Amino acid sequence: MALLDRSAWYDIARSTNWTPRYVSEDELFPPEQSDPYGIPIAEWETFDEPYKVSYREYVKVQREKDAGAYSVKAALSRSRYYENADPAWLSLLKMHYGAIALSEYAACQSDARMTRFSKAPSMRNMATFGMMDEMRHGQIQLFFPHQLVTQDRQFDWAHEAHHTKNWATLAGRHALDDVMMTRDAMTTSLMLNFAFETGLTNVQMIGLSADAANMGDFTFANLITSIQSDEARHAQIGTPVIEIMLRNGRKAEAQQAVDIAFWRIWRVFALLTGIPMDYWFPIEKRDRSFKEYMHEFVITQFERQLIDVGLERPWYWEHFLTDIETHHHCQQAGIWSWRETVWWNPNGGLSPENRDWLEEKYPGWNATFGKYWDVIIDNLQNGREEKTQAIGMPAICNMCQIPISNKGGTEWKARVHQHEHDGRRYNFCTPVCKWIFTTDPDRYKDWNTVVDRMYNGEINPPTAENILRFMGSGVVSKGGADAHDYSWVNGYRGQPHVHKHSVG
Amino acid sequence: MGSVALISRLQFDAHTRVIDVESEFTMDQVAEACCAPAVGYQTTHPDPSKPLRIRRTSDDDSGAPLPRTTTVEQAGFKHFEMIDVYVD
Numbered sequence: 079m080a081l082l083d084r085s086a087w088y089d090i091a092r093s094t095n096w097t098p099r100y101v102s103e104d105e106l107f108p109p110e111q112s113d114p115y116g117i118p119i120a121e122w123e124t125f126d127e128p129y130k131v132s133y134r135e136y137v138k139v140q141r142e143k144d145a146g147a148y149s150v151k152a153a154l155s156r157s158r159y160y161e162n163a164d165p166a167w168l169s170l171l172k173m174h175y176g177a178i179a180l181s182e183y184a185a186c187q188s189d190a191r192m193t194r195f196s197k198a199p200s201m202r203n204m205a206t207f208g209m210m211d212e213m214r215h216g217q218i219q220l221f222f223p224h225q226l227v228t229q230d231r232q233f234d235w236a237h238e239a240h241h242t243k244n245w246a247t248l249a250g251r252h253a254l255d256d257v258m259m260t261r262d263a264m265t266t267s268l269m270l271n272f273a274f275e276t277g278l279t280n281v282q283m284i285g286l287s288a289d290a291a292n293m294g295d296f297t298f299a300n301l302i303t304s305i306q307s308d309e310a311r312h313a314q315i316g317t318p319v320i321e322i323m324l325r326n327g328r329k330a331e332a333q334q335a336v337d338i339a340f341w342r343i344w345r346v347f348a349l350l351t352g353i354p355m356d357y358w359f360p361i362e363k364r365d366r367s368f369k370e371y372m373h374e375f376v377i378t379q380f381e382r383q384l385i386d387v388g389l390e391r392p393w394y395w396e397h398f399l400t401d402i403e404t405h406h407h408c409q410q411a412g413i414w415s416w417r418e419t420v421w422w423n424p425n426g427g428l429s430p431e432n433r434d435w436l437e438e439k440y441p442g443w444n445a446t447f448g449k450y451w452d453v454i455i456d457n458l459q460n461g462r463e464e465k466t467q468a469i470g471m472p473a474i475c476n477m478c479q480i481p482i483s484n485k486g487g488t489e490w491k492a493r494v495h496q497h498e499h500d501g502r503r504y505n506f507c508t509p510v511c512k513w514i515f516t517t518d519p520d521r522y523k524d525w526n527t528v529v530d531r532m533y534n535g536e537i538n539p540p541t542a543e544n545i546l547r548f549m550g551s552g553v554v555s556k557g558g559a560d561a562h563d564y565s566w567v568n569g570y571r572g573q574p575h576v577h578k579h580s581v582g
Numbered sequence: 583m584g585s586v587a588l589i590s591r592l593q594f595d596a597h598t599r600v601i602d603v604e605s606e607f608t609m610d611q612v613a614e615a616c617c618a619p620a621v622g623y624q625t626t627h628p629d630p631s632k633p634l635r636i637r638r639t640s641d642d643d644s645g646a647p648l649p650r651t652t653t654v655e656q657a658g659f660k661h662f663e664m665i666d667v668y669v670d
Binding site: 408411412415447449450453454457465466468469470471472473481482483484485486487488489490492493494496503505529532533 | 594595598618668
């Protein structure tokens with residue numbers, strides 16, 4: 079029997095709204111879950127999916143994607159790729175899976191909220207597919223690293239990380255809880271689908287996929303490309319929501335939601351993506367610098383998308399451009415120095431050649447971030463390995479939960495942006511994280527960073543050993559060590575290297 | 583005697599750090615405590631020929647240094663107060 083063309087039945091099939099007779103509309107769609115903006119339901123019914131797909135088509139395509147990903151995995155397993163892979167690449171996988179796998183399950187719940195509570199039938203339809211997408215992403219990114227646990231216990235963090243209080247996990251969870259787990263269905267779509275998925279995942283999926291292929295890890299390259307093809311579809315849920323909000327006089331609210339989410343995710347995303355791209359892989363394997371990716375896939379594309387839907391660039395755009403030049407460099411340094419606190423083995427990777435590359439890509443690197451590594455390299459060359467392990471604690475941002483750092487060396491940019499609320503002093507990394515707090519202090523005021531917990535008795539006594547145990551280091555697996563066992567320092571032995579300095 | 587946690591900005595250091603100091607510490611001792619986890623680990627002394635001074639952090643970095651013999655208690659530092667540690 080011939081099938082009807084999709085366009086002949088699609089609009090009827092997804093027209094699933096009805097007039098409730100036994101409950102009120104607000105009981106069916108509670109405003110706090112469905113629409114705190116008070117937009118008439120007839121307006122939501124104009125929501126039109128930018129990307130139409132039937133369930134039959136969806137299942138067929140997803141099955142093919144999974145078959146492709148699993149077959150590549152099987153082929154690479156036969157070549158024993160992971161037994162012989164570059165340790166820095168394995169570190170990326172451990173970090174990625176620990177941070178991402180269960181976040182995908184969380185995103186599934188977010189899509190489920192849209193599926194249940196959206197007043198727009200088409201949005202419910204798209205979110206249903208989005209929910210199944212995220213379930214697949216969670217499952218596949220738990221299954222793939224699981225095979226590696228017997229090889230290296232740190233891969234167990236793919237399952238464990240989200241159940242720990244590791245600082246990096248707290249940073250990721252705090253951001254994701256804010257943008258996708260504790261918002262109504264409409265705001266979630268602005269924050270998760272538009273700001274996060276449309277704004278930032280391209281770099282993760284396209285950039286890292288290219289690096290993965292260059293490193294010979296076709297399993298990971300295929301996996302994240304497969305995931306991104308889903309993201310590209312369900313990310314489009316947010317655009318019609320913005321259009322409807324703008325038509326109904328809610329531009330300011332839409333803009334604020336996008337601005338908050340974009341910054342929150344950026345702060346975490348730069349660690350996951352920027353650090354490995356610029357520090358962990360051999361120069362010849364790098365596709366582009368993180369900054370180059372950000373300019374092409376985020377600054378240019380996302381800015382255009384914002385304008386296209388009628389929104390503005392976030393007010394903090396200049397701060398964002400500065401952060402692209404600094405944030406991941408600071409965190410590469412800090413994470414490497416406090417490497418016992420993380421579940422992967424961060425790569426120092428500061429060979430003389432890499433420094434030249436960084437100076438070329440980030441003019442001024444040697445005079446600022448390079449000074450930090452000069453001290454470390456001097457310690458390693460002179461048998462003071464113990465002084466490369468950080469002691470004490472950095473100040474941590476009460477919003478992004480990330481240590482507060484900035485350019486040093488010949489500059490003095492590190493600064494805490496403080497704010498008093500209800501008699502408590504809060505610390506923020508930037509004016510942007512501080513601004514987010516002030517948009518809704520009651521929402522954020524009771525959360526404590528790891529440092530706060532050292533002083534409120536939660537980590538008691540706050541010894542180094544107890545802090546590490548609190549974060550799961552040494553519990554799930556031992557904490558991180560240098561991925562290459564400091565071999566990158568060998569390039570400095572016996573031959574003084576003159577670091578390049580940009581003329582500015 | 584009691585302790586207070588300060589947030590230290592050591593000149594040219596990339597990190598801000600949480601430093602526990604005792605109430606009877608002088609500003610010179612505060613500076614020493616702030617240097618302990620930083621200098622020789624991830625940064626160098628900004629100018630070893632000069633003493634490090636302490637001031638409350640301000641938006642425009644214009645504050646005057648506190649006298650070197652002033653104690654934490656006399657300075658009135660509170661929990662998580664941010665200080666600059668620098669050479670004048």
